Amino acid sequence: MRKQRWLGPSAALFTAALILAACQGASPSASASSAASASAPASAAPSIKFLACEVTDTGGVDDKGFNQNAHDGLLRAQSELGIQIALLESTADTDYAPNINTFISQGCDLIVTVGFLLGDATKAAATANPNQKFAIVDYAYDPPIPNVLGLVFDTKSASMLQGYLAAGMSQTGIVGTFGGIQISPVTDFMDGYVAGVNYYNKQKGTSVKVIGWDPATATGSFTGDFTDQNKGRTTAEAELQAGADVIYAVAGPVGQGAMAAVLDAGNAYFIGVDVDQYISVPGFESIMLSSELKRIDNAVFEAITEAIAGPFPSNLYVGTLANDGVGIAPYHDLDSKVPQALKDEITALKAALIDGSVKADDFKVAS
DSSP states (O other): OEEEEEEOOOSSSEEEOOEEEOSSSSOTTOOBOOOOEEEOOTTOOOOOSOEEEEEOOTTOTTSSSHHHHHHHHHHHHHHHHOOEEEEEOBSSGGGHHHHHHHHHHTTOSEEEEESGGGHHHHHHHHHHOTTSEEEEETOOOSSOOTTEEEEEEOHHHHHHHHHHHHHHHOSSSEEEEEESSOSHHHHHHHHHHHHHHHHHHHHHTOOOEEESEETTTTEEOBOSSSSOHHHHHHHHHHHHHTTOOEEEEESTTHHHHHHHHHHHHSSOEEEEOSSOHHHHSTTOTTTEEEEEEEOHHHHHHHHHHHHHHSSOSSSEEEEOTTTTSEEEOOOGGGGGGSOHHHHHHHHHHHHHHHHTSSOGGGGSSOO
């Protein structure tokens, strides 16, 4: 039995209801956790008959990262377009296929699956149900599947900005990174981060070192999941002890453990991912140098808009620096500590990445 969350426009400001979807097209072992409600924002758009449904990965919708960011896209569509939305949270990878099949049986107009790890389950469901529309975050099928819109992001370029920032702010000449699971949506962030450090070294004649990831050998530090914050703490502590004074964790909620380690160290900075973690994870404002923004919310909103209009005009959405699909968050409380010259150099690098005169892949390996 699984709990399911439905959120649809209503004349009432808030109506709560618990909906238990009992094994609808799912195996008895499948599980998902949520609470159900129906609500309408104060300025909700007129309702239209369209149901967008989200299946999270195991990080859950309250991960303060990409699952939550995807859900923000559904909430925006609910408010601005007047659609209905629903949510199933996966607690294990064995939930992916049952959760997708539950939503197929319940007549969702668009099913949004969140994350690379749902790639196989989404492909199987889309192939078996060619009239069902899907959008999947962090996955592009080759060859494309006609009823699936892949939502991918140029995170290498955005994280190159963060690597340049980290190198410019480091006092020890060592900066650290680590990932959750070694998959391309994670290592792309780390590749870009290393590229940013290498580009800084080339521009400045310095030798800032990155620990935790080597793009040349594809080896580095990974916690093995996106949920265990204790692993994030111990991994960050090891990098701090090795001399790193900026930590960049690409690990979902695991990164919150790393934030705690950086805060305890008292002499280091942290760079967030996916969303502005200065806002999403309060309590770490004093060490939050910036965050790489991966605007999954914008991508999901675009997918819903396209699905409402008819067949997908293409099978791929790419979020870039140019279309605000990725970006860099403000420096917030640490703004005064970031030299103006460094800010200007980051702005110039962003422009060069947009016009193509600088490419992150050209700097993954130090020259």
